[in-house]
Amino acid sequence: MLLRYRQFLVAIPLLAAFVVAGSAAARSDDGGDQSRDTQLDRATDESAQHTLDEGRRIFRYDTFGDEAFWGDTVKLHQAIEGSSHGGVGPGVSPKTALAVGLKVDLDALPDALIENLKKGQVNLDDPGTTLALLKLNAVVGVTGVFDTSGVMLRTIGIQCALCHSTVDNSLAPGIGHRLDGWANRDLNVGAIVSLAPDLSVVATLLGVDQAAVRTVLAAWGPGKFDAELLLDGKGFRPDGKTAATLIPPAFGLAGVNLHTWTGWGSVTYWNAFVANLEMHGKGTFFDPRLNDATRFPVAARAGFGSVHNDPDLITSKLPALHFYQLGLHAPKPPPGSFDPEAAARGKQVFESKRCTSCHVPPIFTEPGWNMHTPQELGIDSFQADRAPDQRYRTAPLKGLWTHVKGGFYHDGRFATLGDVVDHYNAQFSLGLTDQETSDLIQYLMSL
């Protein structure tokens, strides 16, 4: 017993020595690594912040060289300045600009101008005021390029923020702090593009006359744009309604596999697509799916499946732009905008009535291949058929409360969330009671 005890006493320092030696060995193996990890972590954090700042700048201010199209080619700037400032037509007053859904960035305005706006001492009927706002770079998503004298608008370019940002209206309707990623459902893209005096390049591309182009644009209405028009040339659906789709939010997209209403590709795929083919920036784009002349006659004719510009003003911006978009979280609904108790009951309904089989929380779309046939959803295939996979993508639902204007589903066919729920109730024979329906709506408004 005694002996055993002494052996034990000897064993303790031995064991201790072993442990110390072991940890020393571990230290000498990773000790350097540990401090390098911290350095690496710090470097990663710094580069993440840098990339985020860069992406924000690109999203808000980069035109990717698209002024060659919006100004130099279709001459939109001439319509904005009007004949009194060397352009054509009556010009665009701030009142008109706000009426077609353009937004003014309060943070770009000097204090004196803000004071005058508050006092109602700024002439909002004067196109000259619009030019002054452009010179301040205060029109969200639009950049004017002035001549060296700073008087003449030489050309104009557009940015991602045009459609995917709005403002908080803190000074006046349409004037406030930027809200990046929010869908601008007031923006009448068709009306704005229609102002351009020379749409011959679009008409030629589509193989129609300018009047036909303007008819298509006039049908879009607020909050809509048609990203497929210049691929398949379809301006209208078979039922005669516009072929344009709603502008979706560009927040809450991290973790979501396929994007756009019809799942064209990843966020960065679509960013390259839009910057090259829709904004008409100068870059490089590759998608052989667009060489299919039966499905995408306009794109195939124009060679959109393989675009090359030198210099390339887009590709170098894709990493930061992608990163920024993934950093944009869906905003939380303000307190009082929904009934929390009803929303809690609605969550149960959402989970028990098949919704989560497609809208998987917390990303509210399927992790993996998030696409469905029109038949599954019980809707027509028109828009799905305009995209490579001929399916609809499960829409992520976070931040729904920010885009109730314009309706729901890709074309806004359901005016309210109640209409959406009624559709599912019929399509999946859910047998929802009135109470369950209203609870479910409150839940959707809480996301």
Ligand code: HEC
């Ligand atoms: C003229 C308006 C307009 C501009 C400018 C615009 N977009 Fe979009 N964006 C849309 C519309 C409309 C859709 C839906 C397209 C579809 O489904 O066919 C869309 C879809 C998207 C999506 C998919 C969102 C989702 O729910 O998955 C992303 C991401 C996106 N845009 C990012 C951008 C970026 C980045 C830019 C700038 C490079 C940009 N957009 C410029 C109108 C616009």
Ligand code: HEC
């Ligand atoms: C089979 C998969 C599937 C199921 C089940 C499903 N959804 Fe959807 N949901 C989709 C798809 C796909 C879309 C996009 C449709 C479109 O773009 O036209 C969508 C769109 C929506 C929208 C509109 C989003 C927007 O931005 O316009 C809401 C709201 C919605 N679903 C709620 C629900 C609720 C509530 C349930 C359960 C009752 C449910 N969904 C069940 C696939 C599904």
